[in-house]
Amino acid sequence: MKPNNTFSNWIAALTLVATGLLSTHSLAMSQVPPTDPQDAPLGECPATALCRSEAPGSYSGNGPYGYRSYSLSRLQTPGGATVYYPANAEPPYSGLVFTPPYTGVQFMYAAWGPFFASHGIVLVTMDTTTTLDTVDQRARQQKTVLDVLKGENNRAASPLRGKLDTSRIGAVGWSMGGGATWINAAEYAGLKTAMSLAGHNLSAVDPNARGYNTRVPTLLFNGALDITYLGGLGQSDGVYNAIPAGIPKVFYEVASAGHFDWGSPT
Incomplete structure (x- = not known):
């Protein structure tokens, strides 16, 4: 069962706003207030946003940019990871780390990588140390990969050296990965935004998985059939x-949508 086209349009548009590549002027949505009280006039780039002259393209599919990818090993991250990045967009780029669900591995949600990268946003898909790791373990590993992503801006051999805006980094997660994201929305210093897909926190030990101490703009998706x-x-x-x-x-x-309908943005 797949989310319908209307959902595909909204998920893309909402997500791009949440990561700061679009200003809230781009959407007629009262639910997403500007994060900067000194909101820019229509047509101008808000002080807190990364703006480019290119049109963002269709929100129901990939954006206007090509993309490339490279791998990070288990020596660099807890379970290995893949970095998707824009091939021909003007840097600096914002970035996201996507944490998988229980028993999940990267290929289950790999479609998110080209989608974000083609819209000008770096996305890291990660594997956990084991597929059976808990919400709390996933949160700690997500923190590690967030640090690694920031470090790619300075690593000599990184394709992203000097191309990341490390002040615009966010977290994404599906199911238990969503619970991990909720934890880091409260705990990870400097996080810019958080997005959960069918998030799970009932098995989490860390009370920050409940949302009470969330510090960053948060986008939550869930299915009525879940x-x-x-x-x-x-x-x-x-x-x-x-x-x-x-x-x-x-x-x-x-x-x-049910619990297993989040492997792709479209």
Whole structure:
């Protein structure tokens, strides 16, 4: 079962706003307030955004840029990772680290890499140390990969050397990876944004998985058909409601989606 085209359009547009590559003027959405109180006039680039002259392309598919990728080994990250980056967009780039669900591995959600990179955003897909790692273990490993991503801006052999804006780094996660992202939305210093897909926190030990100490704009997706322990039972709703006042947040529920419909943005 796949989310419909309307969902595909919204997920792309919302995600690009959340990562700061689009200003909120690009969408007619009262649910996504500007993160900068001194909002720029229409047509001008907000002080807190990365803006390019190119049109972003269709939100229901890949964007206007080509993309490339390279691998990071288990010596560099907990379980290995793949870095997708724009091939022909003007740097600096913002970046995201995507953490997988329980028993999940990179190929299950690899489509997100070219999607983000083609819209001008670096995305790292990661494997965990083992596919059975807990929410809390995934959160710690996500922190490590976030640090590694920032380090790619300075590593001599990195294709991204000097091309990253390390102040614009975010976290993404599916299921238990979403729970890990909720933890780091409270704990990871300098995180810019967070996005969860059918997030799971019922098995998490860290209380920050509940959302009460979230510090960054957060985008939560869930499926109306996800009614189990995996990602249902009000987990995403509960985090959304717990996020402190003043922190921008969006909750988007897809009527046709269940827990396993998040391997692709389209």
